[in-house]
Amino acid sequence: MNITLRVWRQAHGAPKGGMQTYQMQDVSPDMSFLEMLDLLNEKLTVEGIEPVAFDHDCREGICGMCGVVIDGSAHGRGASPVPTTTCQLHMRSFADGATIDVEPWRAGGFPVIKDLVVDRTAFDRIIQAGGFISVNTGSAPDANAAPVSKVDSDRAFDAATCIGCGACVAACPNGSAMLFTSAKITHLAMLPQGQPERWSRVKGMVAQHDAEGFGNCTNIGECAAVCPKEIPLDMISELNRELMHALFKKDAK
Amino acid sequence: MATQFVEEEVATTTTSDQLWREGAELRDAKAPGGPIEGKWHKRQFEAKLVNPANRRKLTVIIVGTGLAGGAAAASLGEAGYNVLNFCYQDSPRRAHSIAAQGGINAAKNYRNDNDSTFRLFYDTVKGGDYRARETNVYRLAEVSAAIIDQCVAQGVPFAREYGGLLDNRSFGGVQVQRTFYARGQTGQQLLIGAYQALERQVAVGTVKMYARHEMLELIVVDGRARGIIARDMVTGEIETHLADAVVLATGGYGNVFFLSTNAMGCNVTAGWRAHRKGAYFGNPCYTQIHPTCIPVHGETQSKLTLMSESLRNDGRIWVPKRAEDCDKDPRQIAEQDRDYYLERIYPAFGNLVPRDIASRQAKNMCDEGRGVGPAVNEKQTDGSIRNIRRGVYLDFADVISRIGRDGVAARYGNLFDMYAQITAEDPYETPMRIYPAVHYTMGGVWVDYDLMTTITGLYATGECNFSDHGANRLGASALMQGLADGYFVLPNTINDYLADAPFPKVSPDDPAVLEAVAGVKERIDTLLSIDGSRTVDSFHKELGHIMWEYCGMERTDAGLKRAIGLIRELKAEFWRDVKVTGVNEDFNQALERAGRVADFFELGELMCIDALHRRESCGGHFRAESQTPDGEALRHDEEFLYVGAWEYAGDTPVLHKEPLEYEYIELKQRSYK
Numbered sequence: 001m002n003i004t005l006r007v008w009r010q011a012h013g014a015p016k017g018g019m020q021t022y023q024m025q026d027v028s029p030d031m032s033f034l035e036m037l038d039l040l041n042e043k044l045t046v047e048g049i050e051p052v053a054f055d056h057d058c059r060e061g062i063c064g065m066c067g068v069v070i071d072g073s074a075h076g077r078g079a080s081p082v083p084t085t086t087c088q089l090h091m092r093s094f095a096d097g098a099t100i101d102v103e104p105w106r107a108g109g110f111p112v113i114k115d116l117v118v119d120r121t122a123f124d125r126i127i128q129a130g131g132f133i134s135v136n137t138g139s140a141p142d143a144n145a146a147p148v149s150k151v152d153s154d155r156a157f158d159a160a161t162c163i164g165c166g167a168c169v170a171a172c173p174n175g176s177a178m179l180f181t182s183a184k185i186t187h188l189a190m191l192p193q194g195q196p197e198r199w200s201r202v203k204g205m206v207a208q209h210d211a212e213g214f215g216n217c218t219n220i221g222e223c224a225a226v227c228p229k230e231i232p233l234d235m236i237s238e239l240n241r242e243l244m245h246a247l248f249k250k251d252a253k
Numbered sequence: 254m255a256t257q258f259v260e261e262e263v264a265t266t267t268t269s270d271q272l273w274r275e276g277a278e279l280r281d282a283k284a285p286g287g288p289i290e291g292k293w294h295k296r297q298f299e300a301k302l303v304n305p306a307n308r309r310k311l312t313v314i315i316v317g318t319g320l321a322g323g324a325a326a327a328s329l330g331e332a333g334y335n336v337l338n339f340c341y342q343d344s345p346r347r348a349h350s351i352a353a354q355g356g357i358n359a360a361k362n363y364r365n366d367n368d369s370t371f372r373l374f375y376d377t378v379k380g381g382d383y384r385a386r387e388t389n390v391y392r393l394a395e396v397s398a399a400i401i402d403q404c405v406a407q408g409v410p411f412a413r414e415y416g417g418l419l420d421n422r423s424f425g426g427v428q429v430q431r432t433f434y435a436r437g438q439t440g441q442q443l444l445i446g447a448y449q450a451l452e453r454q455v456a457v458g459t460v461k462m463y464a465r466h467e468m469l470e471l472i473v474v475d476g477r478a479r480g481i482i483a484r485d486m487v488t489g490e491i492e493t494h495l496a497d498a499v500v501l502a503t504g505g506y507g508n509v510f511f512l513s514t515n516a517m518g519c520n521v522t523a524g525w526r527a528h529r530k531g532a533y534f535g536n537p538c539y540t541q542i543h544p545t546c547i548p549v550h551g552e553t554q555s556k557l558t559l560m561s562e563s564l565r566n567d568g569r570i571w572v573p574k575r576a577e578d579c580d581k582d583p584r585q586i587a588e589q590d591r592d593y594y595l596e597r598i599y600p601a602f603g604n605l606v607p608r609d610i611a612s613r614q615a616k617n618m619c620d621e622g623r624g625v626g627p628a629v630n631e632k633q634t635d636g637s638i639r640n641i642r643r644g645v646y647l648d649f650a651d652v653i654s655r656i657g658r659d660g661v662a663a664r665y666g667n668l669f670d671m672y673a674q675i676t677a678e679d680p681y682e683t684p685m686r687i688y689p690a691v692h693y694t695m696g697g698v699w700v701d702y703d704l705m706t707t708i709t710g711l712y713a714t715g716e717c718n719f720s721d722h723g724a725n726r727l728g729a730s731a732l733m734q735g736l737a738d739g740y741f742v743l744p745n746t747i748n749d750y751l752a753d754a755p756f757p758k759v760s761p762d763d764p765a766v767l768e769a770v771a772g773v774k775e776r777i778d779t780l781l782s783i784d785g786s787r788t789v790d791s792f793h794k795e796l797g798h799i800m801w802e803y804c805g806m807e808r809t810d811a812g813l814k815r816a817i818g819l820i821r822e823l824k825a826e827f828w829r830d831v832k833v834t835g836v837n838e839d840f841n842q843a844l845e846r847a848g849r850v851a852d853f854f855e856l857g858e859l860m861c862i863d864a865l866h867r868r869e870s871c872g873g874h875f876r877a878e879s880q881t882p883d884g885e886a887l888r889h890d891e892e893f894l895y896v897g898a899w900e901y902a903g904d905t906p907v908l909h910k911e912p913l914e915y916e917y918i919e920l921k922q923r924s925y926k
Contacts (some may be wrong), residue, residue: 128456132449137328140406147417244470
């Protein structure tokens, strides 16, 4: 395959960047999208040009480190037949001779560090605001002491599959991180272990979400459409219900 | 202060070919005496304590945020220590523990099938082909049950049955169901549990997180580990961080093979830098080649993807009986023309034999010419080219007809989807093709019972250390060991050392610190100034080819010697001709990789030397010269019943043997037939 790539290049610390065009020859359809970028970088390095910086690590769709906008859609969802992370997108999803645009996540809460790399530490701070169960090591009761119905357990699991990649934010016209936040709220709210901190958790996490500069949800649904783990949009409804309840609870901070 | 290990003087000998020297014997001096059931309690009681009020005055550096590092950072933070936690990723939640799929073992006996602490201990030692330390493994089995309790309390959504209680499944090398799982994403769920506990400590200020930081050197002052030099991977700043103790939780070194199931960033640099400063490296040649990975597609492949071992519960592995059937559509090959070779050779364990055995048999089938999938040209050790198929079938037709497509999807849906996405084949319709790939390294930094290395005050946990899996790790035991070390072992042993702290304050201008900083800067300057013609990746791939060919699934005396020569040549060429673009004071991924690959060269050489010196087969280390008449690994206990702990000494490393004593488990040649 021959591909024309237009890649966002932005120097570290520079306020602005721009698209650069590169021609790629002999791309195999079995390569992953990131292997194609590796090939570009090998070529650039030999030519003495600094390679394109992009985040990636596990390359099996679970660590959440990779993520770029491809032809306008996060993780290249528009090109893929199934939900995917960037690393699990393969070149067979593109036509020979295609021109492909590659850009970083674009959102107020995710400043660009360099080229395609953004700063997502805001997600860690949202978790710090309550996305946990306060249990110290060594004090846990027997694992089977509190049975959990399979329905609740499965729902908790569906929410807990979130990999924190940030595609939801990148896809949302409001730059909202509500899908990410709601996934953690739902995960912990479904479990008996999550009950004691249920109301303070949702208030704390939503407040931090807003403080990070993420926008609000207006039910557009782009987030769920690009989510590689298919976190459903109704998790945000769950978050809103939790928040409404929390506002009337005395024990919530 | 007391030495951390006992050395017995023996005459220093040098081997004829001068590749290594033999030094004094090494022994673990921390495991207390008495019956094995009581050792851990006794150690916990005897270890010195640190008053809760004094803990906040003590600083502990933890490098790595996976199951071992994240759990340790959270637990030590909860205990009140001042923790500095480092990771190279953008968030602690990315650590590669997240990619573990199948499950985590625990001796809960929830299934009433005769499981016990002793049985888990026994299975792990036997699975490791009798090359692990009894005391450490017993403790691992002992704390395993508490790990499950801890994780459930954190909100880890393990699989449950309709009654609301936890579900279990079986894994390779055992005959009980003791594996807890969360669909095919157990590692992710456990890591997120540890990550949440960690972030809770970050929020209260006991843990300070340094993401996008890479440890490049260890600071040793007056014989004690007192800090690290780290590079801020965004700005390039070389930072000094000082502490009372340092913990490495930096994972495995499988990426020395270039292609492995490890994440792209996994590296040996932290462990290797510590090794160069005096930490012995234990059993570096013990590498786990996992039997069920997606086969390589071509030269541009950057990593390999594991298909969880749990698939072997229901999938049946086969190849055609006749080589001429190998290019047929597998669905057209009649039942009587298929060779379910694991079920045939190992009727007792069948498809659930340990990983080393399943991998080697897959290789044997392909070597016989009965592999499946596309044929590729392969360079043989004698230089000739052979056209060969590298793949075997993992077939789910039986289980799909038994429990239906939906039932299979509920158990393995995400794995099937991942397979389909990568290969563009539907595993519900046609059998998966799999082939072994490098997955885990049992070897690692040598530690004693307290998990302290041979450098006082330096600890190693999780996959980074060598301690619990012997020569082969059983499935679902990596998660168990990482969390055992992080939640329960280290937080109960490091206090014994910290009770003597605070140690004399180290000034950032201390000569040892300045020397460490200067060394790091000089190395970076050198890498950036060579300006040669070859990329870092091209060197890494070539190193990987050498390692896979000569130090992979089958090793020979001649091959290993050849590999050592090739690695030395390639290393010299690297330092002459590598091209690293950009500058240090920037986000520079080429520079990061260059430093890691430079360390992989030195490690690769040591792995080959270790493999060469161990003239026996055991677990994942298969020496062609040492096999039973039917091709199984043949150990030589009278000669090799020891841990090979290597001391850094430039080109000629020094071997220290730690004898292994089996008091509770009888040494046997492993049999899964």
